[in-house]
Amino acid sequence: MNKWYCLLLVLVGLGCGKGDNSYVPSVSVNFQAPLADPKLIKLNSVGGSVIISGYGVAGLIIYRSGASSYVAFDRCSSYQPEKRCAVTIDDTGLTATDPCSAAKFLLSDGSPVKAPATRSLKPYSVYVNNFNIFVSN
Template sequence: MKFCSGIFLLVFLLFGCGKENLNIPNVAVNLSRQLTDPGLIRLSSPGGAAIVNNYGVAGIVIYRTLSGGYKAYDRCSTVNPEKQCAVELDEPSFTVTDKCSGAKYLLEDGSPAKAPAVLSLKEYQVTVAGNTIYVTN
C-alpha cells in the first residue's frame, strides 16, 4: 500500500495542476493606472488588450474579458522562461504569441493555444476601483 501512495505522490508532484505555473520567477508587482491612460485605451471594450512594460518579469499584458472583467498576465513565455521572451499581442487581441518559440496563449484565461506551450501564462490579481485598475501579486 505504501508503494501505491508513493507512486500517486510522485505523479501528483510531476504533473500537478495544469494551470499552475511555477517556472516564472516571482517578482513584486504593484501597478496602478487610470483606465483613461492613453496606453490603456484598448481596454475600453471587451476583447481589448494593452501592454505595460517595466513590471513583472517581461512586462504585463492586461486583457478585458468578453464578459467585461479584466485579466493580467506576465508577458514572460512559459516556454524556456529563462530566456524571458516576452509574448506579443496578436490581432485581434484574443491571443498572444511567443516570437521565440511560436507558442500561443489565450488571453481569456492564459491557457496554451499552440505548442510548444504546455503551461499557462503567469496570472496576476486585478482590481478595479472607480477609474483605476490595480495589478498586484
C-alpha cells in the same frame, strides 16, 4: 519483498534529478493607473488588451475579458522562461505569441493553445474601481 524494494528504488531514482526551473520567476508587481490614461484606451471595450512595460519579468498584458472583468499576465513565455521571451499580442486580439518558440496563449485565461507551451502564462490579480486599475501579486 526484494522485488518491491528494487522497484521502489527505481521509482525514487527516476523522480530525482535537477530541480524544475521551467516556471516564470516570482517578482513583485504593483501596477496602478487611471482607466482614463490614454495608454489604456484599448481597455474601454471587451476584448481589448494592452502591454505595460517595466513590471513583472517581461512586462504585463492586461485584457478586458468582460463588461466589468479584466485579467493580467506576465509577458514572459511559460515555455523556457529562462529565455525571458516576451509574448506579443496577435492581430486577432485573442491570442499572444512567444516570438522565440511560436507558442500561442489565449488572452482570456492565459492557457496555451499551440505547442510547445504546456503551461499557462503567469497570472496576476486585477482590481478595478470606478476610475483606476490595479495589478498585483
